[in-house]
Amino acid sequence: MIKDATAQRIIEAAMSGGADFAEIFEEEKKSSAVGLLNGRTIRASSGIDYGVGIRLMLGTNVVYVYTCDKGENDLINLAKEAASALKSDSLSAIREVEALSKSTPSVLVIDPLSVSKKTNIDFLKQASDYAMSFDALITQVSASYATSNRIIHIVNSEGFNKEESQTRIRFSVETVATKGNEKQTGRIAPGTMRGYEYINEYPIIDKTRECCETAIRMVNAGYAPSGKMPVVIGNGFGGVIFHEACGHALESTAVGIKASCFTDKLGKQIASPVVSARDNARIEGEWGSYMTDDTGRESSDLLLIENGICRNYLVDDLGARRMGCEPTGCGRRQDYSYAPTSRMSNTYIDNGEDDPADIIADTEYGLYCTKMGGGSVDTATGEFNFASEEAFMIRNGKIAEPVRGATLIGKGQEILMNIDRVGNDLELSAGMCGSMSGNIPVTVGQPTIRVSSILVGGREA
């Protein structure tokens, strides 16, 4: 990694154009992945990605340059080039680079990169072989496994000198059930920052069975109905609703330029009183965790909503300048090719008091989404949409027939107010979030919740 003395010279060059802040972000990522289709290994890849980004700020103006070069002269020239984009005469103070401090959110007993690809393949084969012989309706099984180690090193003009190592594993199993022309899928895709011991302990057969069952249930299911109705959203990945409909609108990227539907809402009610939510980046071993963010700041366990009241925004250093507040340690980026922005980590609706079984029993008619797919949101209007991968009708307080093809749409502000029941079965689930600073690992989560009314887009009137 870049030596302290070199870093100091790069920062000096970067500050020569009048910037009031300069930062070096150095990243090295080693990755390894395999992919299986119907039991055969059809993909195996390995790579090293190295690069450096240099960011300057002057007030709320940002200059960002990046490269794969690592020679000192190349980097100093790049820093000078960046500095020349700022037209200021005043020079700001530069603090001396502190001694390097290291952190990691990963909890590794067995380093995943020390495990051979053959072992990774054997693990996926268990799932694949099981699914292939599960039922004649299962016609395709794909499985993948990817692991990486990402070391980030941040030095800035305020003296920061931080290094964080992040090791992650994510794998997936997808089963396809076929009936005539109809094909439906079941999917699991867990992610972790624990070591390979996570894989050794994972109940792969049980989870693959569920995956096959979902695909078969959905291929036999009729279409979901259309119209407004109460919707019970299952725990775990169901939290994608909160991530999309609320989390993004609490990021300073939107709030800082008043482009969010939650602008100026601190201390005000934005959700029903049964809703409390957090963004906690400091859960050891969790997929979306980090101890040091991509701007060198310590991450936080942030209370976003307390009993319906908006308590905090997710603020990165640029957002802090715009909003006149302190950053919360949420500056993240996919890699060195992106300037950081405010992003989520492990974001979830906290446990409530209801037994999930009671929530279903108290719903006379509605939709029960047990597995959610992805979605998207317009943070200015709050309009969102997301798809359900597995859903059932609720009739007379009981889970009735499975239905497919349901999309939930609405406005974040309204949906949050319409959450009327919150269960006590909080679960987190891994995902990837795409936004201005690229695709980053996040977890979403929630207990079982009920929204009193959501527009369901299905195919049956």
Add this chain to the structure above:
Amino acid sequence: MDNTFEKELIGKLVDKALEYGFEEAEACYMSSSSMEINILNGEVSSYENSKVNGIGFRGKKNGQMGGSFTTDIDESAMDFMLETAMENCEVLDDEDEEFIYCDPEHPELVSIQLSGNYSKNTYEKFSEVGLELEKKILELSDDIKAVDYLSISCGTGPSISVNSKGLHTYKDSDYITIFAEARAQKDGVVKTGGHYWFGKDIDEFDPEPFLKILKKKVLGKFGAASVKSGEYKVILDSEAFVSLFQTFAGAFSSYSMQKGLSLLAGKEGTKIASDIFTIREEPMYEKALIKFPFDSEGVLTKSKALIDNGVFEKALYNLKTAHKAGTESTGNGFKDAFSAPVGISATNLVVTPGEKSFDELCEWIGEGIYITELNGLHAGVNKISGDFSLFCEGYLVKDGKIARPVEQITVADNFYDVLKKIIATGSDTISVPEGKGEYFCPSVVISSMNISGDMEEE
């Protein structure tokens, strides 16, 4: 730019690979330079500049092709790439063979599509154009409160590949894109809308047509209400149709077919769409910003129909899938990045236009919905079965005219059914950048689609 060093480096890597025990090998080097400015509140809020490069390697041993990549280019990286690629060969057991290829008649393939205008792309020039554009957007109406996002970016850079069969390829091109998103507020209701421009010469950017469309995309949404659920005739505007088609474009890949992931398997030569629908792949289409004379495997591309008057002519093949099917590659073997394996992609696609203008299409359908945006395409679709249920925006068409905007509605249908229900295409072709290249597509009329809304009665 002189790339002698890189050419030698990847040539050396290929030679070393053969010594290392690979039977065949290929290496590619890609370099890219880019610049981007963002405008916010009358200022250049951010400026980005980059130069990145990387090497991708693939080598064949015992019929298996192992790959590796690095952006950390030095001698030790070569050893890493060869070692890990060999390890990958050893664990693979793909029953379908991948090939390293060189067309004996075309061992040297060169495609230089540099505009000669790239040096105009300076910080000063982009700032001037961007600041002026922001000002003009804000002047469009008092209801436009902010331009939340405005970026101008450009990129260029060569891509070189060399293989042990004697192939040498060289590609370079450049582009500029402009994107702006405005936010408007009226009577407490917020609406946003964005528009883009792309080209190769910043001086060719004409703000007037851009502003006209952006204005419609933002302010046209006020006064929106939902509709009653039911079956409607639908006009999909070019962008909406392209986004839908692109979502399911993987179904036309022979790879998806061979792996049982496409319902089009076995349907080559049969009717899959309405008689009036033709879509062609034109890699060298004259109006396209980027042309594709050859693919990443060194196979020459060709002009061909994907769907010709409703008949699915031929799937897209690369060398691997063509070998399995006993046919020839269609020149669609593309890598998405130097680090990626060879996949299958279409280049520029052209939908044959019809005779009617957009206004005539509205008049012709009389009553229906004109859809301008389909949202949630990454989530609300089943890529295999073709089922989709998507949040959409657009307008209600009444008495042959646009009556009012619609919101909070979803459209649910099946892609393969939609292809059969196309009853007209307009004469209003526009270019929509999507996938590897562009689509040239007019408005497309669908005889009926299922719309959900929460309005009781009109």
